[in-house]
Amino acid sequence: MKQTYAFFFALLAVATQAQVTHELQVEDDEFNPPSLTINAGDHVHIFWDNSVVNDHNVTEVEQATWNVNGTAPLAGGYQLGVGTPSPGTDFTITPLNSVWYVCTFHAGMGMKGVINVMGGNGIEEATAQDQYLLAPNPASDVVSIMTPSSDPFTVRFTDAAGRTVLQRALNTTRTVDVSTLNAGLYVVEFRDARGTLLARQRSLIAH
Ligand SMILES: [Cu+2]
Secondary structure (H helix, E strand, O other), rough: HHHHHHHHHHHHHHHHHOOOEEEEEOOOOOEOOOEEEEOOOOEEEEOOOOOOOOOOOEEEEEEHHHOOOOOOOOOOEEEOOOOOOOOOOEEOOOOOOOEEEEEOOOOOHEEEEEEEEEEEOOOOOOOOOOEEEEEEEEEEEEEEEEEOOOOEEEEEEEEEOOOOEEEEOOOOOOEEEEOOOEEEEEEEEEEEOOOEEEEEEEEOOOO
């Protein structure tokens, strides 16, 4: 009996120590952070920012759907906050496998994100949201991408209407000419050679 209790408390200790709650904020019209890496068993607290005006939801989709900004829900997947923009709405989930999700209202403009689960079924790569940074920001002529990675990647600028206005495959170069872009705020996505999203940043262009 004593051994049973000891075993139980040992398990509890491990579980308690291991579980972390990550914050995922729903904003107008993006998820922050768009890429989150957690361990299997960690919790993700999804909450609507107080400034949210538009309707948003968190809808799990297949990765292939996600890649093309589709909205078809994954059968049995998460469907959170559909049509309920009220501030203070929140959910806590404990995903055991990676979750590719979109806001079905704004997927077309790139309102989507991914929760990468390490130690779940299948091996997930750690993402590098913080390892692709833009400078200067705001920029007028040339944007430099600061990354410790030497791997080739593509960079894509999307305007507020969801149009891709600039896309470049970068090998050794780490700069992009943005002098022809209109002034404004752009979503900048970085993808590896396989098309996997590495990071998403915002770039303000001012001339
Ligand atoms: Cu939305």
